[in-house]
Amino acid sequence: MVHALNEIRRVLIPDGILIDIRPLMDRWQVEVTSMREIRQTGRVQDFPVGLADDEAANRAIVQASENGWFSRDRQEFFSYSYSWDTPAEMEEWIDTEWEDFVALEEETKQATRSAWALGDADARVRLQVKMLIARWNVLKDR
């Protein structure tokens, strides 16, 4: 990762910027939503590999900063939501696409299924992913 950041620095102009945008493991919130209400039904379970990936990425960008390659200019956090028609669709997605990183505990599955079944006709299931976006200024001699 650190080598990649040095490569990116090489191909950027002296006034160039690097945008780092990525999800952060943070026990993402599970919700059942409709036009009328939002019901929080639990959080996903983070697996160690995802947490380790976040730590490795953070270490790499800190190392690049300490090496004098980039200077952080601005950082923000925001939510990126995924939503599905049914709890079953969300469960299938997590089991097939994110099985290495997160899981749903049985209690959260049951709470989500119940809230959805008892919810409004337009009820959907939503996952709120925590996102980081940071702008780094490249540092190099002109």
Next chain:
Amino acid sequence: MTIQNDPERNESKHLHTLADFRNKRVLEVGCGEGRLTWQYAKEAQLTVGIDTDTDALRVAEVDRASDLEHKVLFTAAASEYLPFSKETFDIAVLAWSL
């Protein structure tokens, strides 16, 4: 399966808050199928998306609008060995890839 991603467009809003892509040469690292690329590519002068997933790159090329053919390019490459000369780009975007 019906899935909606970021219907509030928070990602695009924050991206444009932190970067002005107008007339810039942009390198997107980890572009995948181009989901993020399409949120700014029309404004940029040139966008090059790289990824090691060639299947995803094929999807990105198929999805590329005809008016972007000459200003959005995709190529298979790893971020550790970028096949570009020094100081080629104004902006680099690490797209969910650090």
